[in-house]
Amino acid sequence: MTTVTVGVEWINDFHSDACSQNQLIYMNTHAEGFRDSMVSNGHTSVFDWGDDNAWETDFRNPASGSGGDALNWSDNVNFCYFADHGGNWSNIMHIAFSKSHNECLGSSDTWKLGAKNLKWLVLDVCDGTLDTTASAVVDVWGGPMQGVHIVFTFVNTTSPWSSSEGSDFGSDAGSGQALSNAWLDRTYSSSIANSPIAIAAGATQDEAINRRENETINWRDYSVTSTSWLAWKWRY
Amino acid sequence: MPELPGSPPPIFTLRAPRVNERALLDLAHTFKLKASEQAGSTSRDASTFTYSEGAFDLTLHRASGAFRFKDRTRWQIDHRSNVELSDEDAVKLARIHLSRYKLLPEDSKVLRVSRLHVATAGPDRKMQDHRVIDVAVCLQPVVRGVPVDGPGGKVIVYLDHEGKMTCLDHISRRPGPVYRKVTRLHSPEHAVDAAKRTWAARGVSEAEVREIRLCYYEMGWNDEQRYLQPAYIVLAMLIGRDERIKTGDIYVTPAAVNPVGRIVAPAPARRGAQKPRKEPGGDDRPTRPHQAG
Numbered sequence: 001m002t003t004v005t006v007g008v009e010w011i012n013d014f015h016s017d018a019c020s021q022n023q024l025i026y027m028n029t030h031a032e033g034f035r036d037s038m039v040s041n042g043h044t045s046v047f048d049w050g051d052d053n054a055w056e057t058d059f060r061n062p063a064s065g066s067g068g069d070a071l072n073w074s075d076n077v078n079f080c081y082f083a084d085h086g087g088n089w090s091n092i093m094h095i096a097f098s099k100s101h102n103e104c105l106g107s108s109d110t111w112k113l114g115a116k117n118l119k120w121l122v123l124d125v126c127d128g129t130l131d132t133t134a135s136a137v138v139d140v141w142g143g144p145m146q147g148v149h150i151v152f153t154f155v156n157t158t159s160p161w162s163s164s165e166g167s168d169f170g171s172d173a174g175s176g177q178a179l180s181n182a183w184l185d186r187t188y189s190s191s192i193a194n195s196p197i198a199i200a201a202g203a204t205q206d207e208a209i210n211r212r213e214n215e216t217i218n219w220r221d222y223s224v225t226s227t228s229w230l231a232w233k234w235r236y
Numbered sequence: 237m238p239e240l241p242g243s244p245p246p247i248f249t250l251r252a253p254r255v256n257e258r259a260l261l262d263l264a265h266t267f268k269l270k271a272s273e274q275a276g277s278t279s280r281d282a283s284t285f286t287y288s289e290g291a292f293d294l295t296l297h298r299a300s301g302a303f304r305f306k307d308r309t310r311w312q313i314d315h316r317s318n319v320e321l322s323d324e325d326a327v328k329l330a331r332i333h334l335s336r337y338k339l340l341p342e343d344s345k346v347l348r349v350s351r352l353h354v355a356t357a358g359p360d361r362k363m364q365d366h367r368v369i370d371v372a373v374c375l376q377p378v379v380r381g382v383p384v385d386g387p388g389g390k391v392i393v394y395l396d397h398e399g400k401m402t403c404l405d406h407i408s409r410r411p412g413p414v415y416r417k418v419t420r421l422h423s424p425e426h427a428v429d430a431a432k433r434t435w436a437a438r439g440v441s442e443a444e445v446r447e448i449r450l451c452y453y454e455m456g457w458n459d460e461q462r463y464l465q466p467a468y469i470v471l472a473m474l475i476g477r478d479e480r481i482k483t484g485d486i487y488v489t490p491a492a493v494n495p496v497g498r499i500v501a502p503a504p505a506r507r508g509a510q511k512p513r514k515e516p517g518g519d520d521r522p523t524r525p526h527q528a529g
Contacts, residue, residue: 014439021476022483023438029504053513069516087481096481126483132353134363142361157473159484162387162456163503181312190348190374190392191385192471192486205356205364212354213314231356235372 001176002218004078005117007047008035009054011084011098019104021096027083030124030166034081037170043217046077054084055101064110066102075116078220079173081166086125086153091139095125108140114147119220120179121151124166128153129197137199137232145201145227149211149219152183155195155234162189176216180233188235197234201227237424238450238468244418245380245452247465247496248411253301260285260296266337267294267305283458299460300388302407310402311370314354317397318367323349330373330393333401341377341391341408348374370394370402377408379452384408385469386488386500388454388461407457411464418466418492424448427468431487435474442475443485450491459501466491467499 010031014021028050035045049058059082060068061075074080085096093108113121129136132155141151152169165187172182180198187196200215201224202208208231211219257278264271269289276289286295291309296302321329327346334340355366374392377384384390392405428445435443453467470487490499 016439020439021478021481022435022440022474024483025438026503028506032507033504048510049513050510053510055513067516072516085476085481085483087478089480094480096476126481132355134355134357134361137355138357138361157482157484159471159486161486163501164456164458184352185312188350189387190350190372190390191387191469192484193348193350194484205358208356209314209354209365229356229358231354233352233354233369235350235352 001042002220003043004038004119004217004220005044005046006035006038006079006081007073007077008032008081009049009058010082011051011054011096013051014098019096019098019100021085021098024085024160026160026163027124029163030083030160031081033164033167034122034170037167038079038174041171041174043174047073052099054097055099056097056103056106057101059095059106060110061112061115063112068110070111071116074121075113075118078117078119079217080118080120081122081124083124083166086123086127088127088130088140093123093128093140093144095123108144111144112146113144113151114149114224118147119149121148122169123151123153126154126157129155131155132197132232132234138230141199141230142227145230147224148201149215149224150179150198150200152179152196152198154187155197155236158194159192161192173217176218178213179215179217180212184233184235193236195234195236197232199230199232202229202231205229205231238448240421240450241381244421244492245382245466246414246418247416247463247492248379249413249415250409250461250464251412253409255285255296255298255301257285260287260294263296263303264289264294267292269294297457299458300407300409300456302388302457304403304405306403310396311394312352314369317369319351319369319371319395319397321371321395321399326371326373326395329395329399330375333393333404334391339391339404339406341375343378344375344391345378345383346373347376347390350374370396379411379464382466383451384454384464385449385451386453387456389452407454409454409461409464415463416494416496418494420493421466421491422468422493424450424468427470427487427489427491430489431470431472434487435485440474441477444473444475445470446473447471453488453499455501463496465495465499
């Protein structure tokens with residue numbers, strides 16, 4: 001099986017300062033559980049940054065200035081798992097950081113996901129999309145997805161129901177199961193009616209659908225040459 | 237606020253699940269498989285046994301006795317069809333499938349009917365090819381008039397466009413004898429107050445309570461559980477100081493004034509705090525292996 005590199009970031013604890021947000025639980029276990037499952041399947045952990053060590057600049061592309069360092073972190077691994085708060089407004093995805101380095105909020109209009117090595121990004125946060133219409137998906141993700149194969153996230157808000165979601169997904173992903181189906185299976189809960197979604201890119205409609213339905217980590221080197229099409233799958 | 241039963245529901249002992257390879261093959265017979273080492277194969281890992289025969293996988297979880305029976309060529313797979321079943325028709329079909337396998341709970345209610353959707357959009361940014369691949373009917377068993385809820389407490393049937401079952405999840409532990417009578421239930425308001433105290437300790441400035449449920453609380457696939465006891469589940473939306481950042485939250489607390497043991501699975505131990513990270517160029521950067529493509 002193809003081996004992939006993994007990086008995770010997570011935030012539970014915020015401070016009473018300009019970056020203040022409600023405290024979270026389980027974000028460390030989601031992200032590190034994912035990493036541990038991947039490692040136990042033979043994959044390589046490259047970084048694990050939690051709380052104040054998780055930085056906005058790790059996702060910002062250098063072309064967007066302000067110390068953007070994504071090419072050395074989030075985009076220097078094949079699979080990045082980020083667990084935290086998220087918000088979505090003005091067709092821009094935002095993720096919250098507990099320390100301003102160099103911003104309290106990461107903004108998807110500063111991202112070029114997949115510009116280097118990133119193939120799959122998990123945003124284990126709320127509001128990955130606000131709904132499942134074409135405008136909600138394409139207007140937010142069509143720009144930032146620049147080579148990344150699939151983004152895994154949630155429609156609207158979700159609740160951390162279980163500490164094992166990350167490790168369960170990592171177990172499936174790391175052992176070569178179809179990625180989108182694994183995400184939807186491992187994170188949907190009938191009790192809370194959350195709505196996980198997987199968004200795949202492709203140069204053509206067929207390619208995007210093929211990735212959405214069949215892509216595994218063994219597709220690491222089958223590059224997305226352009227994000228002309230998005231194909232998404234969600235349970236609700 | 238949930239309606240409380242006339243008399244407090246008792247705490248039950250849960251029977252230890254029968255989980256071994258013999259039980260796995262017996263279960264496979266239930267699903268009309270040949271269930272033999274000649275017809276299929278069994279694999280094992282730390283938490284499950286799986287018997288595979290043809291397109292079917294039957295996975296039995298050691299800790300809970302929960303199982304999943306799936307057709308891996310059809311479950312969640314897009315065969316270009318579109319499920320048009322109404323909720324009512326799907327529920328009827330799900331109950332028929334469960335009866336056929338003698339897995340329909342004695343008493344149950346529909347918790348939710350969900351659908352697996354697909355869609356695409358191209359350069360014109362218009363949605364195309366929006367279809368529904370399956371409809372999932374989730375039943376929750378009802379014990380002494382109280383629904384079972386939590387990560388467990390569910391029987392889920394996934395149906396394709398022809399109403400055929402593509403997967404069945406059974407995570408429903410069998411109550412044994414009554415372990416303890418419950419002398420009295422806390423009020424739902426008591427649960428909300430406890431939730432608010434927890435949120436306050438987490439620095440939550442604003443919480444909107446969306447729903448309060450009284451249930452028997454059942455843990456997940458890989459959790460050992462000895463007692464089935466009444467609990468309140470408080471579902472809320474937590475709003476940050478920046479009101480654009482919200483998150484859902486679930487608070488679970490025993491409903492009985494005389495509960496037993498732990499009601500939720502313990503959170504994994506947290507690792508020690510990380511050392512402060514240094515600025516780029518510092519010596520804390522891990523050595524990165526060569527990056528492929």
